[in-house]
Amino acid sequence: MIATPEATALRRAAIRPLQSGGVAYWALFGALTAVILAGAAAWIYQLREGLGVTGLNQNVTWGIYTADLVTFIGLSYGGALVSAILRLTGATWRASITRIAEACALVTLLIGAAYPIIHMGRPERIWLMFTEPNGTSPMVWDTFAILTYLLATLIFFYLPLIPDVGTLLTSEAVRVSSFHRRLWGAMAAHWRDLPGQRRALERALAIMAVVIVPIAVGVHSVLAWAFAVTTRPGWHSTIFAPYFVIAALYSGVALVILAMAAYRSAYRLQEYIDARQFRYLGYIMLALGLTYLYFTFAELLTEGYASTHEALAVMALILTGRYSVLFWPWVIGGMVIPLLLIALPWTRTIAGITSASALVVVGMWIKRLVIIIAPMEISLIGHEIVPYAPSWVELTITAAGAAAIPWLLMIVFRLVPVLPIHEIEELTPAVTTPAVQAPARVASVAQAGLHGGPS
Amino acid sequence: MTKIPVHRADQSSDAVQAAPAKRAEAADAGRRTFLEGLGKGALGALLGGAALPGIVRFVAEASGTPLKPNDATHRWTMVFDLRLCDGCKKCTEACQAMHYLPKELEFIKVHELTSAGGQSFFLPIPCMMCHNAPCYRVCPVGATFYDDDGLVLIDQNKCIGCRACIAACPYDSRYFNFDDGVTADAAEIPYTEAPDYPGFQKRGTVGKCAFCAHLLKEGKLPACVDRCSMEAIYIGDWETDLATNGRTTVQLSKFLKDNDAFRFKEELNTHPSVYYVAGHGQDIDYY
Secondary structure (H helix, E strand, O other): OOOOHHHHHHHHHHOOHHHOOHHHHHHHHHHHHHHHHHHHHHHHHHHHHOHHHOOOOOOOOOOHHHHHHHHHHHHOHHHHHHHHHHHHOOOHHHHHHHHHHHHHHHHHHHHHHHHHHHHOOOHHHOOHHHHOOOOOOHHHHHHHHHHHHHHHHHHHHHOOHHHHHHHHHHOOOOOOOHHHHHHHHHHOOOOOOOHHHHHHHHHHHHHHHHHHHHHHHHHHHHHHHHHHOOOOOOOOOOOHHHHHHHHHHHHHHHHHHHHHHHHHHHOOOOOOOOHHHHHHHHHHHHHHHHHHHHHHHHHHHHHHHOOOHHHHHHHHHHHOOOOHHHHHHHHHHHHHHHHHHHHOHHHOOHHHHHHHHHHHHHHHHHHHHHHHHHHHHEOOOOOOEOOOOOOHHHHHHHHHHHHHHHHHHHHHHHHOOOOOHHHHHHHOHHHOOOOOOHHHHHHHHHHHHHHOOOO | OOOOOOOOOOOOHHHHHHHHHHHHHHHHHHHHHHHHHHHHHHHHHHHHHHHHHHHHHHHHHHOOOOOOOOOOOOOEEEEEEOOOOOOOOHHHHHHHHHHOOOOOOOOOEEEEEEOOOOOEEEEEEOOOOOOOOHHHHHOOOOOEEEOOOOOEEEOOOOOOOOOHHHHHOOOOOEEEOOOOOOOOOHHHOOOOOEOOEOOOOOOOOEEEOOOOHHHHOOOOOOHHHHHOOOOOEEEEEOOOOEEEOOOOEEEHHHHHHHOOOEOOOHHHOOOOOEEEEOOOOOOOOOO
16 A cells, blocks of 8 residues: 555554653553552452441442442443444544544443452352352343443454554554564454455444444443332432433543543644544533433432432432532532533633543542432431441542553553554545645645534 | 545446446345345244243243242241330340341341331331342342242352342341351351351351241241240241240231231332231331
8 A cells, every 4th residue: 555644644643652651651650550559459458358448337338339330331431432323323533533432441341340349248259140140130130231341342442453453564654663563463363454354344343333332221221220120219210221321421422532632632643633523522422411411300300209208318318418519519510511611612622622521520420429329328217317438448449440541541552553543544535545636635625624624 | 634535546437337237136135135134023023022921921930939939838927016115125135146246237126216196116127038029139149049938048158248139128137247247156156057047147248137047947936036025026927827926826817917917118019028016106107
């Protein structure tokens, strides 16, 4: 293939994170590693001393670990949305960000899958889930759903990598270490850019895109049903499954935006990741956020209008009691402000949308604390409030999970290219196709730049 | 950077012109395949839909919930006479002594509640031994199971400590072992370690009242029934239709009917095995 300047530039940009170095990079990596090691130490302490080192009590037996589990698995939905749903809707603008989105999905799913193990009293017996599963238990549905989703995400991450590492291996413009040559040689699966191989890859990705949508919907639905099939007021609501799925998509898109912003500015990828993608993802986030706000309101209205003492006790705890210091800041800071930042044209900039996304990611974690833990604080006999507060062990392990997201992303993008070269060239070929009449193309590029490009 | 999709360099205009006839053929074939598929799909859905009730029934029966344990030799039940309960908590003490439990594990817990009229009353709650137990249904590894007499027991060698059962229990009757339970030397304990004797509580697992199944099978009274100073707790068996508090034996069905006995949170369809006799205006549904 002709190595045009554009093609070369794309390949070089795609592997910039591979060659990261410098004080800032290693300082960040070191700091994140320290937090993760602290979390690991805390977990080992918990394994030795038992769950008594947490803030859990006989009344609140599902605490911050459960909220973390739901949060991290929810954050993985950005990948499903960008890679699968946008592929199915033919949104070619997704081209340059699919790798980042899929990496976010993979990373958060791996972290999220660790939390059930941390939360269990006897984690060494987890194999019993596979040898003696009880089919009526939502925990079992969860286990198989999450594992299936993890497998699908791995496949979805790996398949588009094949042509990318294949082309990088044969490209004369890029210089990579022998470690990468060996790694990519193993991953490239004899990719020769033949038409038959392209068709096979397209077919595989098309199938995966269709398959991963019901799996993704299923995963957060069964996660929701673990709460909703109990009769606890505050959990036992029919809205829970769609509620959790929308929450996951909302927070997942936000995380993808954050990762896009980070890699775009850190590695000078402005030419490939542009404001239009932030805007479109911002619009999607706006739609999802408004839907989530609507679901929240519908649930509160229905529960509060005519209800049992127990349900009203939960509502009071959330709206005016101890959890109101989490709930109302979430409404304002986690929903209203980010949605305004996107809705208002003068804040709908990359900086504005990125700030909104940061608020959303943190806000949705806070919302999970409210929705999962507050109902457990109301005892089911006598409606006493038995308060819960996480201990340093739980907070450290939570922080370690949060630190693990950028940490794992930094590792992933030292191993594979950050830009999906093949998809960019397939979906937006003007980037690298050699021009027949160079001046005309330059003119149209300038025009497109002025008008923000066609949608 | 422009994003206008450009025709790929390998698409020739000849190829485009030869297409129409082929495309029509392809469309026909496509339509046929689609209609075939639709037909097969509809047939499959119909058959599947017809099979569904059968599958549901099979799963329900296979999960072994003994709503009607026909082959049971006993069908245990407990009755609490709230007219007599004075909240002394000797039942709790007896249970903790019997099972060497730490202070925070009260397998029979005496709640103090306020009724609609403002009076406080006591409500002792053991495990309700629900015939349709939510804890049984949500346990991912089947550590919570039904024994031959329909009692809900826990196998602490299987329990993974996920606490889904605690989340699911509407009566707050299950407890998590943050620490090991046994404070005495295991050799001193006269009972065998088994699910029917929750006396060797293991850290990281869930424990609860077992109706002292290890004593019931020897014809002895549960610890709480035996030690209640007001003789307010009865252990009964539907198979014999008798209940006793250790001193008096009554005909169970008549006792329940004459005293307007009721069960707690029945609307949740748990089919609990524990009855309460009120009589001083205790309003369990209000508090």
